[in-house]
Amino acid sequence: MPVFFDTHAHLDYPDYAPDLGEVVARAQAAGITKIISIGTSLESSGRALQLAEKFPNVYAAIGWHPTEAEKAPADLRPALRSLAKHPKVVAIGETGLDYHRLPDGEDAIARYKNRQAEIFQQQLEIAIEFGLNCIIHQRDAFDDTLAQLKSFSGKVRGVFHCFGENAARMKQVLDIGSLVSFTGIVTFKNGQNVRDTVAATPAGQFMLETDCPYLAPVPYRGKRCEPAYVKEISETVAQVRKCSLEELSAATCQTAAEFFPKIK
Numbered sequence: 001m002p003v004f005f006d007t008h009a010h011l012d013y014p015d016y017a018p019d020l021g022e023v024v025a026r027a028q029a030a031g032i033t034k035i036i037s038i039g040t041s042l043e044s045s046g047r048a049l050q051l052a053e054k055f056p057n058v059y060a061a062i063g064w065h066p067t068e069a070e071k072a073p074a075d076l077r078p079a080l081r082s083l084a085k086h087p088k089v090v091a092i093g094e095t096g097l098d099y100h101r102l103p104d105g106e107d108a109i110a111r112y113k114n115r116q117a118e119i120f121q122q123q124l125e126i127a128i129e130f131g132l133n134c135i136i137h138q139r140d141a142f143d144d145t146l147a148q149l150k151s152f153s154g155k156v157r158g159v160f161h162c163f164g165e166n167a168a169r170m171k172q173v174l175d176i177g178s179l180v181s182f183t184g185i186v187t188f189k190n191g192q193n194v195r196d197t198v199a200a201t202p203a204g205q206f207m208l209e210t211d212c213p214y215l216a217p218v219p220y221r222g223k224r225c226e227p228a229y230v231k232e233i234s235e236t237v238a239q240v241r242k243c244s245l246e247e248l249s250a251a252t253c254q255t256a257a258e259f260f261p262k263i264k
């Protein structure tokens with residue numbers, strides 16, 4: 001059976017409280033052999049790490065989500081430092097910029113964007129300190145996110161997760177040494193733009209993920225998503241790229257193993 005990784009899951013969310021053991025077991029049975037649970041705050045990062053300690057095939061990314069920037073401590077770095085040493089912390093994030101919902105008023109907007117940029121910066125610094133890469137979240141903020149990450153290129157790489165941009169923007173990401181990853185959106189009826197980007201992305205430059213509990217692929221669309229559904233995502237991606245599942249498995253797993261050097 002071709003194996004895949006779920007490089008972006010939120011297993012610490014309350015959605016999984018009733019049956020997390022079964023969710024993880026179903027992933028294993030579907031050939032999804034490694035799962036990275038992504039932190040969105042210090043609390044969430046701590047929970048992701050607890051899950052990584054509990055389940056051998058679960059790893060953690062620790063970070064602070066940009067939409068929660070205003071709740072972040074002034075300096076996030078000391079707390080991240082104490083977690084980042086852990087052998088199962090494989091990345092920093094998710095971090096980045098999100099301008100989708102802005103506050104009212106020019107000053108408030110400037111303050112909000114500034115705060116997001118500050119905590120993004122702190123997380124990039126921690127990534128460099130610990131030799132880790134970053135999980136990048138951006139929404140309606142592509143140019144600013146790329147520019148901020150670019151100033152660190154050669155020192156830290158990012159994966160633009162849940163990539164929904166066109167092929168030209170995908171190339172801009174690859175040009176700074178970063179990667180993209182694709183979710184269940186590739187299976188959506190209205191996902192043709194993402195399928196075009198999937199087809200144009202060179203092998204070795206992208207990974208697969210669910211972003212669960214969100215974005216369940218067809219035929220589960222609208223339901224709670226879980227890591228096992230990387231199987232459906234991989235089938236569509238292989239079809240779009242006209243390659244075998246074995247080839248896709250080898251390429252995406254190798255990419256993830258290089259990008260997350262602490263994944264074993």
Ligand SMILES: [Zn+2]
Nearest residue numbers: 008038094211
């Ligand atoms: Zn996420």
